[in-house]
Amino acid sequence: MTEIVLDIQKVTMIYNEKPVLWDLNIKVPAGHIIGIIGPNGAGKSTLLKSILGIIKPLTGRILLFGKNNKANRKRVAYVPQRRIIDWNFPISVLEVVMMGLYKKIGWFKRPNTKDKTIAMEALKKLGMEKYSHRQIDQLSGGEQQRVFLARALVQEADLYIMDEPLQGVDAVTEKAIIALLNELKKQGKTVIVVHHDLQTVTEYFDWLILLNVKCIVYGPKEEVFNKQNLKETYEKEAIRIDEQNGLEEDKNKLMTKKISVMG
Amino acid sequence: MLWGSYMLNDYTLQMVLLGSIILGITSGMVGTFAVLRKQSLMGDAISHSALPGLVIAFLLTSQSASYILLIGAFAASLLSTFIMMLIVKYSNITYDGALAIILSVFFGMGMVLLSVAQKLPGASQAGLNKFLFGRAASILYADVIMMLGLGILVLFIIILFWKEFKLLCFNNDFGESLGLPMMFFDIILTSLLVISIIIGLQMVGVILMSVMIIAPPVAARQWTNKLNKMILLAGFIGALAGVGGSFISSIVPRMPTGPTIVIMNFIIVLISLVLAFERGLLSRIIRRKQKINSILAKQILFDCYKSFKKEEIISIKQIMDNLILLSAKKKKQLRYYLLKKGWLLITNDKTEITKKGLEEILERGVLCA
Numbered sequence: 001m002t003e004i005v006l007d008i009q010k011v012t013m014i015y016n017e018k019p020v021l022w023d024l025n026i027k028v029p030a031g032h033i034i035g036i037i038g039p040n041g042a043g044k045s046t047l048l049k050s051i052l053g054i055i056k057p058l059t060g061r062i063l064l065f066g067k068n069n070k071a072n073r074k075r076v077a078y079v080p081q082r083r084i085i086d087w088n089f090p091i092s093v094l095e096v097v098m099m100g101l102y103k104k105i106g107w108f109k110r111p112n113t114k115d116k117t118i119a120m121e122a123l124k125k126l127g128m129e130k131y132s133h134r135q136i137d138q139l140s141g142g143e144q145q146r147v148f149l150a151r152a153l154v155q156e157a158d159l160y161i162m163d164e165p166l167q168g169v170d171a172v173t174e175k176a177i178i179a180l181l182n183e184l185k186k187q188g189k190t191v192i193v194v195h196h197d198l199q200t201v202t203e204y205f206d207w208l209i210l211l212n213v214k215c216i217v218y219g220p221k222e223e224v225f226n227k228q229n230l231k232e233t234y235e236k237e238a239i240r241i242d243e244q245n246g247l248e249e250d251k252n253k254l255m256t257k258k259i260s261v262m263g
Numbered sequence: 264m265l266w267g268s269y270m271l272n273d274y275t276l277q278m279v280l281l282g283s284i285i286l287g288i289t290s291g292m293v294g295t296f297a298v299l300r301k302q303s304l305m306g307d308a309i310s311h312s313a314l315p316g317l318v319i320a321f322l323l324t325s326q327s328a329s330y331i332l333l334i335g336a337f338a339a340s341l342l343s344t345f346i347m348m349l350i351v352k353y354s355n356i357t358y359d360g361a362l363a364i365i366l367s368v369f370f371g372m373g374m375v376l377l378s379v380a381q382k383l384p385g386a387s388q389a390g391l392n393k394f395l396f397g398r399a400a401s402i403l404y405a406d407v408i409m410m411l412g413l414g415i416l417v418l419f420i421i422i423l424f425w426k427e428f429k430l431l432c433f434n435n436d437f438g439e440s441l442g443l444p445m446m447f448f449d450i451i452l453t454s455l456l457v458i459s460i461i462i463g464l465q466m467v468g469v470i471l472m473s474v475m476i477i478a479p480p481v482a483a484r485q486w487t488n489k490l491n492k493m494i495l496l497a498g499f500i501g502a503l504a505g506v507g508g509s510f511i512s513s514i515v516p517r518m519p520t521g522p523t524i525v526i527m528n529f530i531i532v533l534i535s536l537v538l539a540f541e542r543g544l545l546s547r548i549i550r551r552k553q554k555i556n557s558i559l560a561k562q563i564l565f566d567c568y569k570s571f572k573k574e575e576i577i578s579i580k581q582i583m584d585n586l587i588l589l590s591a592k593k594k595k596q597l598r599y600y601l602l603k604k605g606w607l608l609i610t611n612d613k614t615e616i617t618k619k620g621l622e623e624i625l626e627r628g629v630l631c632a
Contacts, residue, residue: 010585012562017554023562058555059562059586088355250621254571 002029004066005159005190006051011060013043013050020046022214024060028207030158031188033181035195035205039234042212044194045081048161051192052078064159074103077157079148081164087137093147094119094132100154122150125183126176142173149180160184160191166204167196178204201225276513279399279466279520281407283505286463287524289414290472291479291501292421293459295494296452298480299432304359305344305453306476308366310460310469312343314373317394317464318380327389329406333461336394340457343369370469397468399509399520410462417455421494428452429490467521475501478528485539504528559593560600561624562586567607567616568624579607579614 006028013021020043028034036044049055051062053069064072077100097119098111105111111119123129126146136144145165152160166174181191181204195201201208201221208224210216210233217224217232297305316339317332324331343365350361380386393401421428427448430438438445456476463472483496508524537544563582570577583594601607606620616624 010587012558014555014558017551019558023565057588059559059588061587250571250625251618254616254618254621 002031004028005030005064006192007063007066008051009060009063011050011057011062013046013055013057015046020213021050021057024215026209026215026218028190028192028209028218030190031185032190032207033185033205034190034192034207034209035201036192036209036211037195037198037201037233038211038216042233044211045163047211048078048163048192048194051161052076074155075158077152077155077160079152079160079162079165082141082145082148082167085144087144089136091136092132093123093128093134093136093139096136096147097122097132097150097154100151118154119150122153123147125153126150126180140170142169145169146173146176149177153180158189160189162191162193164194164196166193166200198230273513275400275402276509278402278404278407279509279513280506282399282402282410282466283509283520283524284502285407285410285414286459286466286475287479287501287503287505288498289417289459289462289501290475291483291497291499292494293417293452293455294476294478294501295480295483295490295497296428296432297456297476298484299490303477303481304362304473305347306456306460307473308343308347308362308369309340309457310464310472311366311373312369313337313340313461313464314394314469315339315369315376316342316373318373318376318391321386321389321391322376322380322383325383325385327385327391329403329465330409332389332391332394333409333464336464337457337461339369340460341454344453344457373469393468394464395468395470396519397464397466397471397521399466399512402465406465413458413462417458420451420455424448424451467524471521471525474525474528478525478532479504482528482532482535485535485542488541500528500531504531556596556600559586559589559597560604560606563597563601564606564616564620564624567614567620570614571616576613578612579609582614 004027006026008024008026011021011024012019020041024047036047038044046055050057051064051069053062053073062069065075069076094116098115100122101111101115101118105115120129120132123132126149128143128146128150131139131143131147136147139147149162149165152162165177169177181193184191185206193205195204202225206221207219208221209218210224210229212233217229294306297303313336316335316337318335319339320332320335321327323335347358347361347365350356350364351358354361356364377391380391390398390401427438427443430443431445431448431452435445435449438448460472460476463475467475479497479501480493482500483493487493487496504527505524508527509520511527512518512520512523535543540546563579563586566582566585567577570582579598583589583597589597598609602609604619604623606617606623608615608617
């Protein structure tokens with residue numbers, strides 16, 4: 001059996017006193033490209049942040065590689081949403097990529113030539129080596145995204161977590177990113193990607209998590225990507241639990257059970 | 264009693280009290296708009312920028328009548344807001360950067376001019392120093408009348424442009440889209456801010472004046488969700504802090520009035536931040552606790568429902584242990600909560616969902632705690 005990379009056990013999370021994730025139970029095996037899909041406000045970003053340990057769940061726990069998520073933090077690389085970055089910040093492409101090595105380099109030390117080589121190689125993989133000395137504000141949206149992926153690459157993680165990396169990027173970048181995801185998969189690594197475009201879901205991912213506060217369903221795309229599940233995810237109010245049986249039926253069941261207990 | 268009436272008969276104290284009431288009301292009310300526009304620190308820049316204006320007015324006229332000095336202050340402050348606007352518009356310096364630049368450059372210039380002016384004859388009588396931290400006792404009847412006049416003018420303009428100011432602070436671009444002269448309203452409101460700061464310079468001084476603009480609205484916001492109530496409350500709080508500070512500084516010898524008023528403001532803000540009914544820290548903590556309890560209770564109810572559907576028998580201990588991270592105290596609280604709601608029947612080895620619990624979960628849903 002393959003290793004369980006991510007094990008989410010009964011996780012409920014609140015934000016501003018409202019539940020944003022409800023009773024999640026998800027197990028993700030290694031070596032897949034996993035798409036998280038769901039409507040706005042479904043808790044996709046919250047889920048990523050809780051996996052990274054940035055926010056704590058109200059109940060339940062999240063294990064990474066079988067340990068609590070602090071212990072294995074260095075095996076995880078994170079690519080944040082592009083729009084939260086200050087693109088006017090005076091920093092070059094190479095400097096951004098080398099940030100991925102900061103933990104490894106350690107306190108008070110500076111990156112050396114070897115670190116630079118590692119960063120350059122990562123840029124090469126994404127076709128960005130020509131831009132290494134550019135300021136980040138001179139890049140297009142897609143190029144910016146590729147820089148961020150390069151930064152994640154140098155971390156040499158086993159699990160990559162990406163928040164909408166394909167949002168608003170050009171076709172070249174999209175291709176480059178997908179190629180990279182597949183290469184990571186080939187190396188036995190796991191990639192979790194928040195994604196918006198339902199058209200391309202089956203093409204890009206081999207596993208899916210359908211999320212709308214609750215986890216509607218998760219598993220291999222062939223099993224879970226169907227009309228019924230998508231409808232559940234996108235069309236239903238998240239706060240309802242609708243089982244096949246209605247209230248009346250449950251009530252009857254309750255009554256007969258009571259009677260049988262008494263009898 | 265006797266002592267109280269003696270105090271109120273004291274001319275200086277009368278003037279200080281009247282002045283601080285007028286000052287408190289105007290700065291609190293105008294400050295409401297500034298705080299809601301997230302321009303709290305604008306007041307700080309404006310008041311610091313007044314200093315060179317005051318000194319230049321003295322240097323030009325060699326007179327020390329406060330209305331002349333304050334005209335200079337008004338001009339300098341207004342100029343500073345204008346320059347700030349230009350910086351933000353035409354450079355890539357952000358608003359906070361522009362504020363910081365203007366504040367320190369104008370204030371530094373003021374201090375340099377002040378040291379020049381103090382070498383001139385008559386400068387010590389003019390008492391320019393008092394504008395740094397304010398000297399309440401120097402307030403004369405004529406000053407109070409001037410403050411009253413300006414205060415009434417400010418109040419009148421607020422009433423006149425009430426809905427326009429509301430629009431300006433809430434959604435300026437929408438106002439533009441209606442074709443309203445938003446720029447004009449902006450200039451008027453900024454001028455009011457400058458005037459209400461000028462009013463306080465003599466009592467509180469350029470350095471501390473911004474508190475009078477910021478503190479009362481911040482405190483008032485905690486107690487109400489209505490703009491009209493907020494602005495009245497801010498005026499009241501400003502006056503209250505003014506009166507309180509003036510009294511304390513008149514009772515305790517050598518206690519400076521301006522800083523005391525500032526401290527009073529701070530105390531009111533602190534009380535409001537912690538104790539306000541809905542927005543206060545205390546009530547938020549309590550509400551959050553309750554909310555979390557009800558969400559956790561719903562989670563337990565939901566788990567019971569699932570085992571009911573699967574027809575398993577499960578104890579409450581098991582369910583709670585499954586949730587992980589719950590402390591023993593919390594478990595006790597939750598058990599009590601669930602029993603009180605009547606959602607579950609709990610015995611030692613078995614937990615059963617009741618009809619009430621079923622209805623709750625199926626009709627109201629799990630997440631609307």
